[in-house]
Amino acid sequence: MAEKELSQTDSAYARLEFMVIFQQLEPGAMYSEKQLGEMLNMGRTPIREALQKLAWEQMVNIYPRRGIQIPVVTMETQLKLLEVRRPIEVLCAELAAEKATPTQKAQMEKLAEGIMVCARNHDDESFFYHLRQVHYELVAASRNEYIRQAMRPLQGLSRRFWFKHKEDNTEHPATLHAEVMKAVSSGDKIKAAQAANKVIDYLYEFTLKQLTY
Template identity: 45%
Template structure:
């Protein structure tokens, strides 16, 4: 990995986290120079990270003005989850069938780390784990097109969850257990059970979205 690519990945991770946790507020426009100052990265990593985030619909790039942080509404979240449901079910089925021993061992470690967040309210650690889990599943599925499909769906739905979570400890525990179940079935090579666990996770996310309407 080149130094520029590594810095771009780091810049992307930091900006994605800032958007997810609303350090960059929805509805605001931020310039490249402001983002450089906030993150400590140079213009090239920031620009390349923004292009990636724009492809994932996390930002909208406006030439000579900067990046706009869009709002994400519950209607949009429900549409995202309709698509995510089927794509993610396929991904975990393939991962359970195709993961090698090293990949299963890695997912087992991720399940162990996810289990440790239950009972707490460390959303930053949880968010970092989610990205690592999603990447591990896609790699194990051995289909590059799944990465193209899943990255924006998971990033946007993750952002909605963080923006609307109320009972942090309770919701984190529910979500973490559902993610652990998916990983555990993949590790055992149980494709059908992994798929059902994935559907249960997406049922939870859909219910969560509807509950935000009722709270409003």
């Protein structure tokens, strides 16, 4: 595939993920590749490639000859997801603390600072992109392709659930994510594991609170 096509696919993927997360594409609704292409002013090839990636991450369901459906987010699926995510997230943080390169550690320090700025400014869009990058950098630093394959859908679906149910008074998890980045950057496996567990604890509590709404 040509470099331009790869770039278009990556762009389509990022934009479609954003539209799913922020419910610009309605949960439960059906869309065609043509509709999505018109929304993004892009051709069918990058849209199709991006949808395949999103389907693998369970962000969309593809039904041949029917279209693309945006799955409905439920508390039950989020709790099941977190059961799986906790041990993998902790392992990922430990490996990242052990294996991150100096360049990756410096990037994590920047992300820790940046994600806190997003929270202070109540900038959900920037927080989304920072959190997405935090997840990618953490997985990349683990240097384990199997962790990457497992974590991508788990992290993406967790992001979607949080943004869907977030309210203005929601306790912000930016500090918790920053603690993971800082622990990994310092090479401290124990602190990295503890910080990762705190993130999952927060997400469990956040999920269970939806019972009261």
